[in-house]
Amino acid sequence: QNIKLNDLSDIAETSCRNANTLLHEKRFNIVDLDPFGSPAPYLDAASRSAVNLLEVTATDTAPLCGAHLNSGIRKYAAVALNNEYHSEMGLRILLGSVARHLARHEKGMEVLLSHATRHYVRAYVGIKSGAKNADRTLKELGYVTHCDNCSYREWKKGYSVFMEQTCPECGTEMKSGGLLWLGKLHDRIFCSKVIEEIEKRPLGKKKKACKIIQTCLDELDIPFFYDQHRLCKQLSVAAPRIEKTIQDLRDKGYAASRTHFSGMSFKTDAPLNVIKSILSNMY
Ligand SMILES: C[S@@+](CC[C@H](N)C(=O)[O-])C[C@H]1O[C@@H](n2cnc3c(N)ncnc32)[C@H](O)[C@@H]1O
Ligand SMILES: [Zn+2]
Structure with missing residues (x-):
């Protein structure tokens, strides 16, 4: 059928x-x-x-x-x-x-x-x-x-x-x-093509699907994301907005992105001590 x-x-x-x-x-x-x-x-x-x-x-x-x-x-x-x-x-x-x-x-x-x-x-x-x-x-x-x-x-x-x-x-x-x-x-070209195809079709969960794939497309290809809550708990500091953390990392010259795995996490090529000093506003 x-x-x-x-x-x-x-x-x-x-x-x-x-x-x-x-x-x-x-x-x-x-x-x-x-x-x-x-x-x-x-x-x-x-x-x-x-x-x-x-x-x-x-x-x-x-x-x-x-x-x-x-x-x-x-x-x-x-x-x-x-x-x-x-x-x-x-x-x-x-x-x-x-x-x-x-x-x-x-x-x-x-x-x-x-x-x-x-x-x-x-x-x-x-x-x-x-x-x-x-x-x-x-x-x-x-x-x-x-x-x-x-x-x-x-x-x-x-x-x-x-x-x-x-x-x-x-x-x-x-x-x-x-x-x-x-x-x-992820492969960026493949992800873009999938989004294009989804947009064309009358699918029930199209918005949700596009959002997941777009986040995958924008996600850095570096193994293992950082959980901001966990790091902030270790440092005993309040968690900033995830966008701020990502921007701060980029401002210091590191690559950083959100990750589709979790809304409160990010990916970066910055070393752990740099991430922690940014989160504690001590950089
Ligand atoms: C999760 S469902 C698949 C759903 C489908 N992909 C969809 O989107 O509608 C799993 C299916 O695998 C079939 N299945 C389970 N074991 C199988 C086997 N050994 N060989 C062939 N089909 C099997 C089940 O009958 C069931 O229809
Ligand atoms: Zn350790």
Whole structure:
């Protein structure tokens, strides 16, 4: 019925079969994996089948975001840190897993759009076939260490990397997470095109959808956002407006942006001590 409504009879078909059997048998230009719960049991078949575009939804945010650590290790072969940026952690763990599944089939990926909204994570990745592209993609995976005491974090790309365990800011022992995707989360051109297409259509949630994608488009491509509330609590100062913090960081010559992950958070390339001195008006 939907195929007819959208006039897609020549390029789309329906089939009532187990997704794993169908996807292992047949190649599709676009595979949109939207199961109930975890996409993990279908990632291998979907990665084999997808030729141009793979889209994945995950609603199992507890294993992805570190709330159910062992389940995350079982499903995604990764350790997720359940800290203030757990939503971004979940998205990057899913993307890391997608990258590794594609690599088994000698495919690389380019993340076109990805987001963590409400209780799910969603990713759209363009596929680049060939072992070289797969190798290039795997170079974007790595680990993160995080200090729960002062919010200092460090990340490093690579499969076997040495990570400092002691926080250089406060001396606390840090936690390590990974393996996860440390590459880009959005492609600006793709995001603009999606917004253009949404604008043209009579869709119910068009305003909301455009807002999410526009925030993704404007978001800095730097791993792991800062939660302003948490930093201000650590500093015992009142939280300023997020726009002010972003402007202050830019005025000091750093890149800074809002993030779609949370309204009270921001992304920046400024070091933690600079961020903290700006928030306490001591810069
Ligand atoms: C979250 S719904 C998909 C919703 C759909 N994407 C939409 O936007 O309307 C999940 C669907 O996956 C189907 N499903 C669950 N396990 C499956 C499997 N192993 N093979 C094929 N389909 C499956 C369910 O029957 C259900 O229709
Ligand atoms: Zn610390």
